Amino acid sequence: MKGIRKIAPYIPGIQPSTAGMIKINTNENPYPPSPSVADVLKNFDSEQLKRYSSLDNLALKKALARKHDVHPEQLMIGNGSDEVLAFSFLAFFNSEDPILFPDITYGFYKVWADLFRIPFKEIPLNSTFDIDFSDYEELNGGIVIANPNAPTGLFKSAENIHSFLQKHADVIVIVDEAYVEFAEESMLPLLEQHPNLIIVRTLSKSQSLAGLRVGYAIGAPEYIAVLESIKSSFNPYSVDTLAEQLATAAVEDEAYYQKITDEICITRDWFSEKLADLDFRSLPSQTNFILSTHNELNMEELYQYLASENIFVRYFSKPERLNKFLRISIGTREEMEAVIEKITQYMK
Amino acid sequence: MKGIRKIAPYIPGIQPSTAGMIKINTNENPYPPSPSVADVLKNFDSEQLKRYSSLDNLALKKALARKHDVHPEQLMIGNGSDEVLAFSFLAFFNSEDPILFPDITYGFYKVWADLFRIPFKEIPLNSTFDIDFSDYEELNGGIVIANPNAPTGLFKSAENIHSFLQKHADVIVIVDEAYVEFAEESMLPLLEQHPNLIIVRTLSKSQSLAGLRVGYAIGAPEYIAVLESIKSSFNPYSVDTLAEQLATAAVEDEAYYQKITDEICITRDWFSEKLADLDFRSLPSQTNFILSTHNELNMEELYQYLASENIFVRYFSKPERLNKFLRISIGTREEMEAVIEKITQYMK
Numbered sequence: 045m046k047g048i049r050k051i052a053p054y055i056p057g058i059q060p061s062t063a064g065m066i067k068i069n070t071n072e073n074p075y076p077p078s079p080s081v082a083d084v085l086k087n088f089d090s091e092q093l094k095r096y097s098s099l100d101n102l103a104l105k106k107a108l109a110r111k112h113d114v115h116p117e118q119l120m121i122g123n124g125s126d127e128v129l130a131f132s133f134l135a136f137f138n139s140e141d142p143i144l145f146p147d148i149t150y151g152f153y154k155v156w157a158d159l160f161r162i163p164f165k166e167i168p169l170n171s172t173f174d175i176d177f178s179d180y181e182e183l184n185g186g187i188v189i190a191n192p193n194a195p196t197g198l199f200k201s202a203e204n205i206h207s208f209l210q211k212h213a214d215v216i217v218i219v220d221e222a223y224v225e226f227a228e229e230s231m232l233p234l235l236e237q238h239p240n241l242i243i244v245r246t247l248s249k250s251q252s253l254a255g256l257r258v259g260y261a262i263g264a265p266e267y268i269a270v271l272e273s274i275k276s277s278f279n280p281y282s283v284d285t286l287a288e289q290l291a292t293a294a295v296e297d298e299a300y301y302q303k304i305t306d307e308i309c310i311t312r313d314w315f316s317e318k319l320a321d322l323d324f325r326s327l328p329s330q331t332n333f334i335l336s337t338h339n340e341l342n343m344e345e346l347y348q349y350l351a352s353e354n355i356f357v358r359y360f361s362k363p364e365r366l367n368k369f370l371r372i373s374i375g376t377r378e379e380m381e382a383v384i385e386k387i388t389q390y391m392k
Numbered sequence: 393m394k395g396i397r398k399i400a401p402y403i404p405g406i407q408p409s410t411a412g413m414i415k416i417n418t419n420e421n422p423y424p425p426s427p428s429v430a431d432v433l434k435n436f437d438s439e440q441l442k443r444y445s446s447l448d449n450l451a452l453k454k455a456l457a458r459k460h461d462v463h464p465e466q467l468m469i470g471n472g473s474d475e476v477l478a479f480s481f482l483a484f485f486n487s488e489d490p491i492l493f494p495d496i497t498y499g500f501y502k503v504w505a506d507l508f509r510i511p512f513k514e515i516p517l518n519s520t521f522d523i524d525f526s527d528y529e530e531l532n533g534g535i536v537i538a539n540p541n542a543p544t545g546l547f548k549s550a551e552n553i554h555s556f557l558q559k560h561a562d563v564i565v566i567v568d569e570a571y572v573e574f575a576e577e578s579m580l581p582l583l584e585q586h587p588n589l590i591i592v593r594t595l596s597k598s599q600s601l602a603g604l605r606v607g608y609a610i611g612a613p614e615y616i617a618v619l620e621s622i623k624s625s626f627n628p629y630s631v632d633t634l635a636e637q638l639a640t641a642a643v644e645d646e647a648y649y650q651k652i653t654d655e656i657c658i659t660r661d662w663f664s665e666k667l668a669d670l671d672f673r674s675l676p677s678q679t680n681f682i683l684s685t686h687n688e689l690n691m692e693e694l695y696q697y698l699a700s701e702n703i704f705v706r707y708f709s710k711p712e713r714l715n716k717f718l719r720i721s722i723g724t725r726e727e728m729e730a731v732i733e734k735i736t737q738y739m740k
Contacts (some may be wrong), residue, residue: 045588046563047487047533049617059447076439089407093603093638095415096596099407123471126627134507138683139395159482159625185395215394240393248444255441255633267396267731271673275402277507279474285603286634290441 054155056356065384069356071194071223072335073252075304075376078297081253081290088286097285107295108260112232117275118164120272123282125222125246128271129188130156131240132261135274136216137162140187146175148221148363152188152251170326173327173335173365174198175209187212190220192227195360195371197329201229202234209238216267218242225250226306226312227330232262239264242271249332251294258283258291308332314373318384322391333373341371346390353386354377402503405706414730417683417704419542419571421600423652423724426645427636429601436634445633454638455643456608459555465613467618471630473570473594473607476619478504480590480609483622484564485510486732487533493521496711498538498568521675521683521713522546525556535560538568540575540611543708543719545677548583555587564615565591565723573598573653575678580610589610590619597680598653599642606639637735656680660722666732670739681721691718694738701734718724 057070078080086105107117118150122128133156140163145153147166157164163185170176173196180187192199207215221243224230242263248254260273275282283291294301312334316326319336326336337343347359347370358371374380405418416501424430453464470476481504485491488511493501494512505512511533518524519647521544528535557565582589589613596602597683609619623630631639642649660682663675666683674684685691695707695718705721708714722728 045615046489047485048564048618049486051625053621053622054628055626056444056447056628072444072490073442075442081441084710085433085436090430090433090638093425093429094405094421094423094600096418096420097605098408099404106432112700123627123630123632125656132651135397141394153647156624159622166444175406175696180595218394228492252442254444254629257445257619257632267393270396270398273399273401273505275395276404276502277399278406278478279471281602282471282475282606282630284471284635287632290438325713363626377659386423 046082051159053223054064057230057357060356062354064354066355066371066375066379068375069358070254071331071373072254073249073304073332074379075252075307076372077252078294078347078390080293080297084289084293088289092285097278097281097299098288099359100368101155101288102293104334105291107292111298112262112293114129114232114235114262115265118262118268120261120268120275121283121355122259122261124257125151125220125244127282128244128261129146131219131271131274131278132218132244133157133160133162135270136218136242136267139184141185143186143188144180144184145188146193147198148173148366149306153188157322169196172358177204180208184215184217188218191220191231192224192306192330194221194331195358195366196327197331197333197335198327199330202229202231204348205231209234209241213238213240215244216240216242218244220244222246223249223331224379226332231248235262235264242267245353246295247291250345251301252304253291253294256287256290258287265362279317308374311380313375313376314377314382315380315384322387335369335371337369341391343368346387349390350383350386355383355386399507400503402500406704408537408704410702414703414705414723414727416723416731417706418602418728419597419721420602420669420677421597421652421680422722422727423600423655425600426648428641428645430643432637434527436637440633445629445631446460446636447628448479448621448629449636452640452643453591455640459646460610462580462583466583466610467564468609468616469621470607470609470623472605473568473592474500475630475725476565476592476609477568477608479619479622479626481505481508481510482594483618484566484615485534485547489531489564491534491535492528492532493536494541496544496713497541498570499535505641511727517544523548525552528556532563534563534565536566536568539579540571540678542571542679543681543683543706543714544675545679545681545683546675547678550577550579552580554582554585554625557582557589558653560578561586561588564588566588566592568592570594571679574657575681583610585610587614590615590658595642597638599649600652601639602700604635606635623720642715656722659725659728659731661723663722663728663732670735681719683717683719685717689739691716694718698734704732705735
């Protein structure tokens with residue numbers, strides 16, 4: 045057969061579903077979405093679904109514009125940040141020069157570059173697993189940085205990103221802020237000075253809506269319009285009617301989400317200390333997960349033990365630098381207490 | 393700025409929303425989705441949304457497999473048939489030879505070919521606006537046919553498609569069956585003999601779920617696996633949890649949809665006769681729309697008149713062969729009676 049594409053796809057974390065499981069392997073939020081999401085759902089008339097969903101997603105854009113203090117035309121909405129990022133690669137990375145991203149980061153960047161045949165170069169994280177911006181000085185066709193980075197959890201400050209954006213003013217720099225609501229600050233204030241900055245966000249983590257598939261980009265209207273033209277050339281209605289209405293309700297309930305985000309950060313810091321008590325070493329996380337290692341434990345075996353105890357964390361056999369770590373999402377305090385208890389038992 | 397993509401996107405029909413409007417411009421279904429969709433919605437616990445949606449969409453695949461008498465591994469589910477088609481272009485059209493599709497057909501085929509830089513050739517419909525398969529004999533990298541075709545409404549029989557598939561056995565032939573539930577037969581029985589056949593379906597039209605964004609492909613497991621690998625390389629979770637559950641409920645209620653589909657076909661044939669009484673000439677439609685023209689009327693003016701009367705139909709200023717036609721979706725009998733009444737008034 046002619047013309048068949050062969051490609052190595054992204055491998056997501058497994059999605060087990062067993063009674064009583066503690067699922068802390070894909071950085072989902074342990075708390076339910078805002079009660080206002082449930083209200084909108086309850087009052088939704090299914091007859092609405094016979095019509096196409098909104099082309100401009102204006103209701104959701106307006107809610108997000110209020111939240112982030114930007115204009116609706118600075119926003120593009122997609123089916124999860126995965127779709128927004130995929131469209132961004134198509135929209136902005138069309139140069140002959142390679143795009144740059146860290147060797148250890150969200151695994152999908154490499155997959156999209158492969159899929160769209162975009163030349164790319166992976167820049168190794170430094171010895172402390174941090175991004176060193178001085179390693180990004182070569183000629184390039186664009187840059188993608190997750191901030192905080194995943195699966196390390198490490199964060200770059202706005203000051204750092206500001207000078208980085210200045211240095212690369214001739215290309216689009218995507219800053220993937222999937223986890224930023226668990227971090228000290230967003231790069232949003234840099235937008236005005238840096239038209240080359242595209243920030244990508246998701247409602248999957250901080251808004252407890254992984255199953256609803258809503259993400260968005262924030263940037264200069266000129267480049268957001270390019271992103272919209274790619275969306276309109278691929279799948280113009282990718283955000284369904286229910287997803288838009290429920291996401292809008294979530295975005296409008298900032299108080300609820302502030303509360304659960306604070307809770308998760310407190311649990312994360314508590315969990316990190318408890319791990320330290322057991323001689324684990326964890327990278328300082330500004331996300332809803334912890335990347336942790338232990339000198340005397342085989343992490344793959346610990347991963348398997350926990351799975352046998354109905355606790356699902358993430359183990360990466362590749363790349364080699366990660367295979368001595370586990371990435372553990374932050375669940376509720378009760379869940380993390382159970383995890384500490386099981387690890388303690390395992391170590392005895 | 394380096395690397396910015398310029399592209400002419402697909403232009404969808406407008407989505408007006410005024411009180412009392414008759415919206416018959418984007419081939420939506422005038423009837424609500426099955427009552428079982430409303431039931432599932434009512435009982436849906438929004439806390440489910442904190443988890444990622446299903447990666448394999450197995451519940452929906454099983455329901456579709458039962459409906460179509462195929463195996464679940466012959467099915468790939470996507471965010472509307474637009475996403476399924478876009479992924480299919482990426483999966484199957486990677487040859488140096490141009491892909492072929494009619495010059496008058498679903499406008500998105502050209503847009504995807506452009507977006508993915510796939511060489512293509514548009515083959516003119518014949519003088520009766522039909523697809524003439526003898527015009528498709530040149531070397532090609534794949535073929536896309538909408539059957540029934542849009543916006544013509546014309547249908548090719550399984551016998552015709554069978555010999556066409558045999559002649560092009562070395563490439564993938566996509567048959568887009570978006571409207572097939574309003575036509576005399578599906579190409580499903582041809583799948584067993586023709587591994588090069590990929591059928592694409594949508595729940596937007598016949599299942600009254602345009603706003604939910606669910607479509608699917610049916611084909612040989614070997615090529616469906618390629619399509620899944622593209623989905624997993626782009627946006628693995630594109631069908632959200634609500635969409636999958638509601639779509640499954642819809643697919644399982646065949647009796648309801650048979651009833652409303654029959655109703656629409658009866659209204660279509662009645663409407664076509666009424667138009668003929670007013671000296672309109674319509675192509676014989678096997679869809680939920682009618683493409684119609686009139687020797688003495690300017691169709692753009694009629695389109696504008698109807699819009700001013702809160703009736704929205706579709707007018708294509710391009711291509712030239714279409715600009716003497718209107719495409720009118722079939723609404724309820726009451727809606728179509730109102731349309732006939734307004735056209736009669738206009739002609740006086």
